[in-house]
Amino acid sequence: MAAKTITLNLKIWRQAGAGASGRFEAYRLERLDTDMSFPEMLDVLNERLTLEGREPVAFDHDCREGICGMCGAVVDGIAHGPAKETTLCQLHLRHFQDGQTLTIEPFRAKAFPVVKDLVVDRSALDRVIQAGGFISVNTGSAPDANGIPVPQHKAEQAMDAAACIGCGACIASCPNAAAMLFVGAKISQLALLPQGELEREQRALAMVQAMDREGFGNCTNQRECEAVCPKGISIRNIARLNREFLRAAFIGEPLK
Amino acid sequence: MSWFTRTASSSLGKKYIMALTGLLLGGFLVVHAAGNTTIFFGRSVFLFYASHLHALGIAVAVAEVLLLALFLTHAITGLLLFVENRRARTSRYAVCSSAGGRTWGSATMPYTGMIILAFLFLHLVNFRFIDHGVTIADIVAAVLARPLYTVLYGAGLGALTLHVSHGFWSLFQSAGISHPKYDRFIRISAWLVCGLIITVFAAILLLLLVNSNQLS
Ligand code: FES
Numbered sequence: 001m002a003a004k005t006i007t008l009n010l011k012i013w014r015q016a017g018a019g020a021s022g023r024f025e026a027y028r029l030e031r032l033d034t035d036m037s038f039p040e041m042l043d044v045l046n047e048r049l050t051l052e053g054r055e056p057v058a059f060d061h062d063c064r065e066g067i068c069g070m071c072g073a074v075v076d077g078i079a080h081g082p083a084k085e086t087t088l089c090q091l092h093l094r095h096f097q098d099g100q101t102l103t104i105e106p107f108r109a110k111a112f113p114v115v116k117d118l119v120v121d122r123s124a125l126d127r128v129i130q131a132g133g134f135i136s137v138n139t140g141s142a143p144d145a146n147g148i149p150v151p152q153h154k155a156e157q158a159m160d161a162a163a164c165i166g167c168g169a170c171i172a173s174c175p176n177a178a179a180m181l182f183v184g185a186k187i188s189q190l191a192l193l194p195q196g197e198l199e200r201e202q203r204a205l206a207m208v209q210a211m212d213r214e215g216f217g218n219c220t221n222q223r224e225c226e227a228v229c230p231k232g233i234s235i236r237n238i239a240r241l242n243r244e245f246l247r248a249a250f251i252g253e254p255l256k
Numbered sequence: 257m258s259w260f261t262r263t264a265s266s267s268l269g270k271k272y273i274m275a276l277t278g279l280l281l282g283g284f285l286v287v288h289a290a291g292n293t294t295i296f297f298g299r300s301v302f303l304f305y306a307s308h309l310h311a312l313g314i315a316v317a318v319a320e321v322l323l324l325a326l327f328l329t330h331a332i333t334g335l336l337l338f339v340e341n342r343r344a345r346t347s348r349y350a351v352c353s354s355a356g357g358r359t360w361g362s363a364t365m366p367y368t369g370m371i372i373l374a375f376l377f378l379h380l381v382n383f384r385f386i387d388h389g390v391t392i393a394d395i396v397a398a399v400l401a402r403p404l405y406t407v408l409y410g411a412g413l414g415a416l417t418l419h420v421s422h423g424f425w426s427l428f429q430s431a432g433i434s435h436p437k438y439d440r441f442i443r444i445s446a447w448l449v450c451g452l453i454i455t456v457f458a459a460i461l462l463l464l465l466v467n468s469n470q471l472s
Contacts, residue, residue, distance in 0.1 A: 208266055208267065217340060240434075246432055
């Protein structure tokens with residue numbers, strides 16, 4: 001099949017650095033192969049900009065196969081663009097029309113300061129994980145497989161939550177810049193398993209506290225997050241977060 | 257900070273407060289709508305209901321204070337959340353579009369909340385803080401016979417519809433009540449209760465506008 005090509009008009013957010021004020025710059029790209037992915041298109045643009053002696057567009061990416069969570073930008077108001085359950089790196093140009101204009105912005109949230117152009121600092125999510133998104137075990141020789149029995153349906157649910165790649169699209173798309181889908185997924189993947197049981201209460205309290213400290217907003221159940229999540233994480237995980245925290249706060253054993 | 261203030265002032269704590277006060281206010285709405293249905297049966301039934309309600313004496317006063325506390329808690333926490341949520345996004349998107357999660361109700365919660373608050377003042381000025389020299393039936397009939405008030409009350413009702421269309425479902429989610437077994441049940445019941453309440457209030461508005469003799 002002969003490759004199809006299209007022309008796209010891009011309006012890309014350019015911002016020199018964290019404190020700098022940004023603005024949109026327009027670019028026109030012709031004869032783009034529709035089998036190209038979004039970052040490949042940005043590569044084409046950047047090669048051109050470099051040859052012209054201009055500053056290339058900074059954007060985050062790593063695996064380019066939808067599993068690492070590094071990529072992400074808001075395309076025409078939708079985090080990761082218009083395709084459902086798709087990361088920006090897996091979004092191909094065949095989803096767009098010839099001659100279409102795309103507005104490309106960074107994820108915007110107070111907790112995600114812009115580093116440069118489309119790159120934002122998402123280390124707030126790392127700090128939330130460091131607060132409790134782990135289990136404490138002695139390392140040593142690998143334990144026997146199935147040493148701890150886990151019901152199949154629980155394992156499935158935990159795996160669904162663990163599909164979160166921490167890209168931050170939920171926060172970018174939330175009208176309140178809330179991080180509850182992320183935290184809900186990270187709490188759920190452990191709360192559902194026996195390994196997570198021991199630190200269950202402490203984890204819920206500590207992670208919510210860390211989330212609040214980072215300046216994320218408050219969830220108002222608008223469900224934009226699950227609509228853009230490239231891994232299709234359900235807001236049922238937010239309900240579980242709400243339960244876990246409620247339980248920890250009201251009937252959990254006092255920590256100290 | 258005690259564990260309680262720490263919990264209540266956290267992001268999730270504020271959600272619980274909104275959910276709990278929202279549930280209780282929703283309960284009040286149901287009772288209010290049920291009581292108002294006596295208007296459909298004419299003056300004597302309505303006055304009978306009103307006199308029996310006021311015969312409860314001190315209980316009415318206590319209920320009023322509790323209601324005031326509920327409204328204030330819900331409104332103040334809501335405003336706090338509104339401000340915090342706006343602060344959580346310092347720079348706005350140039351293009352804003354929905355990926356399909358938001359509803360009219362969920363997207364307008366703080367605004368419909370403020371309209372309801374304004375409407376409440378009007379409602380209390382109309383029916384609570386007035387000279388009760390004449391019967392409540394005459395007062396209600398006089399106010400709601402005026403098209404201006406039909407419009408104002410209609411606007412309040414519209415805001416209320418949007419607000420509870422999201423709120424009735426949302427409060428369960430905030431309380432962590434979500435399960436494939438009863439998700440649909442909660443959603444559908446939330447819509448039904450919302451629809452029922454609004455239908456009652458809207459019917460009263462229209463009835464008193466077109467039939468000036470309903471309460472005489
Ligand atoms: S670059 Fe790894 S998920 Fe997109």
